[in-house]
Amino acid sequence: MSVGTVDTTRNYAKAMDREDELASFRKEFYLKDGAIYMDGNSLGLMSKRAEKSLTVAMDTWRNFGIDGWTEGDAPWFDYSERLGAMMAPLVGASAEEVIATGSTTTNIHQLAATFYKPEGKRAKIVADELTFPSDIYALQSQLRLHGLNPDEHLIRVPSRDGRTLDEEDLIAAMTDEVALVLLPSVLYRSGQLLDMARLSSAARERNIPIGFDLCHSIGAIPHELSQWDADFAVWCNYKYLNAGPGSVAGLFVNRRHFSKVPGLTGWFGSKKEVQFELDHQLTPAEDAGAYQIGTPHILSAAPLLGSLEMFREAEIGRLREKSLRLTRYLMDLVESELSGMGFAIGNPNEDYRRGGHVCLVHDEAVRICKALKDNAVVPDFRAPDVIRLAPISLYTSFEDVWDMVQRLKVIMEEKQYERYEKKRGVVA
Numbered sequence: 001m002s003v004g005t006v007d008t009t010r011n012y013a014k015a016m017d018r019e020d021e022l023a024s025f026r027k028e029f030y031l032k033d034g035a036i037y038m039d040g041n042s043l044g045l046m047s048k049r050a051e052k053s054l055t056v057a058m059d060t061w062r063n064f065g066i067d068g069w070t071e072g073d074a075p076w077f078d079y080s081e082r083l084g085a086m087m088a089p090l091v092g093a094s095a096e097e098v099i100a101t102g103s104t105t106t107n108i109h110q111l112a113a114t115f116y117k118p119e120g121k122r123a124k125i126v127a128d129e130l131t132f133p134s135d136i137y138a139l140q141s142q143l144r145l146h147g148l149n150p151d152e153h154l155i156r157v158p159s160r161d162g163r164t165l166d167e168e169d170l171i172a173a174m175t176d177e178v179a180l181v182l183l184p185s186v187l188y189r190s191g192q193l194l195d196m197a198r199l200s201s202a203a204r205e206r207n208i209p210i211g212f213d214l215c216h217s218i219g220a221i222p223h224e225l226s227q228w229d230a231d232f233a234v235w236c237n238y239k240y241l242n243a244g245p246g247s248v249a250g251l252f253v254n255r256r257h258f259s260k261v262p263g264l265t266g267w268f269g270s271k272k273e274v275q276f277e278l279d280h281q282l283t284p285a286e287d288a289g290a291y292q293i294g295t296p297h298i299l300s301a302a303p304l305l306g307s308l309e310m311f312r313e314a315e316i317g318r319l320r321e322k323s324l325r326l327t328r329y330l331m332d333l334v335e336s337e338l339s340g341m342g343f344a345i346g347n348p349n350e351d352y353r354r355g356g357h358v359c360l361v362h363d364e365a366v367r368i369c370k371a372l373k374d375n376a377v378v379p380d381f382r383a384p385d386v387i388r389l390a391p392i393s394l395y396t397s398f399e400d401v402w403d404m405v406q407r408l409k410v411i412m413e414e415k416q417y418e419r420y421e422k423k424r425g426v427v428a
């Protein structure tokens with residue numbers, strides 16, 4: 001690591017921006033003048049292209065009514081499949097293995113209902129103690145639906161340091177009593193990136209289906225789900241993919257499983273050619289489309305279409321490369337500009353173990369976040385002591401990172417945070 005060697009001048013940041021081949025995407029987003037948005041890992045910013053594709057969906061409704069299902073610039077009948085094909089390169093899968101549908105949590109329900117088949121003593125589910133609560137709530141209720149007690153049957157693999165997970169521990173938990181594994185790609189608090197290739201192959205060797213929650217890696221990091229031979233994955237599209245609040249989510253099902261009947265069925269999981277025969281015997285689609293349930297939420301899916309065009313042009317490999325440079329630069333500036341001010345870096349340092357955000361730890365994290373907001377920086381607080389900062393490759397500049405650290409430095413020097421109450425907001 002380059003502690004002490006980073007160039008801390010604004011000119012250096014400007015020079016990095018001039019060399020940045022992705023810099024032109026910034027003008028496609030609605031950024032507020034003078035404000036620095038570091039919360040794109042919670043809710044990505046709106047882009048002109050996402051706005052455009054939503055407008056197209058509204059125009060189709062206005063101009064075609066019911067015929068919008070088959071007419072207009074982007075007909076609705078195969079909208080989810082089209083989005084699936086556009087998301088496939090981001091997860092390293094083929095188009096048929098990916099579909100836009102549901103929300104992350106409902107998709108966990110769908111895939112747990114499909115892949116969790118307790119039999120005899122093989123009845124436990126492996127998750128971890130640091131994952132997002134909604135994932136745990138979904139697994140707990142799936143266990144209850146099978147008449148099992150989550151306290152006994154849900155294994156939450158502990159963290160050794162309270163921030164990260166050790167792949168050794170996760171693999172050790174994959175015993176012959178385990179019927180399903182669900183793990184995050186990137187931990188939402190610390191930003192640790194797990195070794196999904198290794199975890200997938202360990203699960204395969206033990207014949208345990210494994211799925212990943214990619215909420216904090218989709219759009220930030222390349223994936224190779226087919227190559228890793230993972231069984232399934234879920235993700236949301238409103239974080240790094242910038243598709244808007246509550247936008248329709250995505251899922252991946254490995255083609256090995258295309259003959260399975262989904263755990264939760266509905267008419268939009270039908271094979272398209274026969275869906276409108278309206279037979280009471282379901283003929284499921286022979287691809288990931290089978291995991292849809294009801295009518296696609298077109299208006300919540302539409303912004304994703306425009307947004308994904310940008311990802312196709314920018315390419316995920318280049319986005320990841322820039323993201324690693326942005327987060328490295330941010331960590332270097334924290335170490336050189338904010339030393340002795342009580343900050344610690346809570347994310348792993350190595351590139352191959354880091355997601356798209358920096359986890360800054362400070363005892364005064366709540367109040368520092370409030371002071372940052374009043375200094376036109378939008379951070380993200382996670383209890384009890386984490387400030388998440390996510391510079392986004394498509395729209396954050398190196399100069400933004402530089403400016404943000406300078407504002408933070410002034411906040412700390414002037415102890416501005418002492419003016420605020422030590423209490424988190426309702427959404428934090």
Ligand SMILES: *Cc1c(COP(=O)(O)O)cnc(C)c1O
Pocket residue numbers: 103104105106131132134135184188213215216236
């Ligand atoms: C953001 C996030 C969710 C959100 O789930 P929704 O169903 O979209 O509300 C779930 N899991 C993880 C790990 C997340 O980061």
